[in-house]
Structure formats: structure tokens, C-alpha cells
Amino acid sequence: MRPNVFRPQSLQEACSLLEEHEEALVYGGGTALQILLKQGILVGSSFIDISGIPGLAEISFTDDFLRVGPMVTLRRMERSEEIRELFSLASSAYAKVANPRVRNTATVGGNIAHGDYRLDPPVALLVLGASVELTSRNSIRKVPLEEFFVDFQVTDISAGEIVTAVEIPRSIHIVGSSFVKLSSLSANDWPSASAAVGLMENDNGVHTLRLALGALAATPVMATVDIRNLNLDQTLEASLSKAMELMDPIADVRGSVKYKLRLGRVAVEEAIRSAWKEVPNGR
Ligand SMILES: Cc1cc2nc3c(=O)[nH]c(=O)nc-3n(C[C@H](O)[C@H](O)[C@H](O)COP(=O)(O)OP(=O)(O)OC[C@H]3O[C@@H](n4cnc5c(N)ncnc54)[C@H](O)[C@@H]3O)c2cc1C
Secondary structure, eight states: OOOEEEOOSSHHHHHHHHHHOTTOEEESSOHHHHHHHHTTSSOOSEEEEGGGSTTTTOEEEOSSEEEEOTTOBHHHHHHOHHHHHHOHHHHHHHTTSSOHHHHHHOBHHHHHHHOOTTOSHHHHHHHTTOEEEEEOSSOEEEEEHHHHEEETTEESOOTTOEEEEEEEESOOOEEEEEEEEEOSSOTTSOOSEEEEEEEEEETTEEEEEEEEEESSSSSOEEEEEEOTTOOHHHHHHHHHHHHHHHOOOOOBTTBOHHHHHHHHHHHHHHHHHHHHHTSTTOO
16 A cells, blocks of 8 residues: 655644544654564554655754754754854764764654654753654643653654754753763664763852763663762762662663663763863863
């Protein structure tokens, strides 16, 4: 049977189509969708291709936010100089997804909506305090990324909703950050463990460490650690202890639970040491 592909020209039209055809799947870059359909994990015969809707592939800056449209490719996130300057943590996570062929096609909206526990970009976006905009025919709502990943492969997207933006607040003051991805099969592969770290500063110095983990639990997970007056060794100890509480890895072809727990510790330690080096004048 030939698939039914709708090509709406406005968001309103896309939302109406999604409401009318409940079984329809939004088509971003198709990199995950095609594989899941071939494997029979997803079943779908109707697709809503949102690539023709004006404005959905824009990157813009307001006083408060970096706003990224859902059809912006991962490659553009990796290569944008403005993003690298303001949110280098995001650039480095997007740059580590798969290979340039995938990054040239996959989209920011599709990546978030995919909801896989091993995804790289959400780990950095969690540390950056990002949120997701979801639009349906009758509403627009903004969900903090911390609440967006609900369970294994389950996100907060409801029937009829489309991811219409990912926003990163400009107010978050991170002075040192790092994203570390450790893969056991090949450098381009999904991670066996990943960690992102951001060190937050105010007038009294660095006070909080934001830590997020990928591939180490059923969803990407995040925690904050109070590191006021702690030196590097004390920060490592406090953060690793918090990280171990978050880790509940799933054994698979990329490693056993024991192996992933070990790798998770290594990723966290590496990310903290690397972020620490970026703090101006030490602490
Ligand atoms: C070979 C390979 C290796 C990979 N390795 C990695 C890796 O190492 N790290 C990593 O993070 N990722 C990896 N990925 C996954 C990649 O990041 C995802 O495939 C990609 O981000 C999905 O984006 P897409 O635009 O192609 O989404 P699609 O495939 O189009 O869609 C994915 C899902 O999201 C839904 N969707 C798409 N857009 C929207 C929207 N705007 N609103 C609501 N729902 C939407 C679709 O219906 C579908 O359920 C890999 C993929 C491949 C093929």
C-alpha cells in the first residue's frame, strides 16, 4: 500500500490534519522514522511532512531566548557560530550525533520527539535549562525539558501536538561546560554512556553544577549539585555520588549494566574535569 503523505503549507493546516488523522506521524528528517518503520517497531501509513511550512527552519535570538525551529537540522546546530559562541555545550552535543549524513538530514524537532534514552542533544539541552514548545490546533504550551521525557521512549507530546520550537534561556550563566560521549562499538555510534556538565556562577563564584546523563537510565536524566566552597576533588566526590543515584542503565549490545555504570562514572568525571578547566581564574 502506498503511504499517504500530506504536505501542509501552514501550521494550522498541519494541526488540523493531525487531529483528523489520529494515526498520522509527523515527518521531520525521517532518519529515525524510516528505520523504525522498516523494523516494524512503528506502524504508519499516513505522514505529515512539515518541511513546507514557512518559519519552521529558523534559528532566532530574542532578548530572553535562543529559539530553534523544529526543521533546523542537527548540522546547522553544530555549525552555527552564534550558537557555538553562546551555547558551546549545545554545539558540541549536536556535533557528536552519528555522522554528517545523519546530521544533515535529522532535525531538532525529530530528535527531541524521538524520545530515545540515548540521544545526545537532550543531555546538553537539559543542562542549559531548555524547554520544548508544543502546538496543537487549539493550544500552544511550553514544557521544561526536565518534564518532557516521561519514560522509556515516552515523551510528554500528546495526540495532535507538534514540536514547534526548542528554546534555550539566555539568562543561565554557565562559565564552564563539557559534553562527553563514550561509545563502545565505534566513534559514530550511539553512546554507551554520556554526560554533560555546566558550572554556574554568580558574584560569589561558582555555586552549582548542573549534570545530565544519557544512555544511563530509561530517559535522559538531570540533577544539580551545590558546590559552593568545594574544590575539584570535593566536587567530583559530591557529583559522582549524585550521578550514581541517577544511573539505572539497560543492558544491551553496547554493554552490560556493570560496564555502563563504570563508563558512566568515567564520563561524569571527564566532563567535570574538562568543564572545571574553563572556569576563568580557577575558583
Ligand atoms: C545511523 C544512525 C545513528 C544515530 N546515532 C545517534 C547518536 O549517536 N546520537 C543521537 O542522539 N542520535 C542518533 N541517531 C538518531 C538521530 O538523532 C535521530 O534519528 C534523529 O534525531 C531524528 O530526527 P529526524 O528529524 O530524522 O526525525 P524523524 O525520523 O522524522 O522522526 C522521529 C520521531 O519524531 C516524530 N517527529 C518528527 N518531527 C516531529 C515534530 N516536529 N513534532 C512532533 N513529532 C515529530 C516522528 O513522528 C517520529 O516519531 C542516529 C540515527 C541514525 C539513523
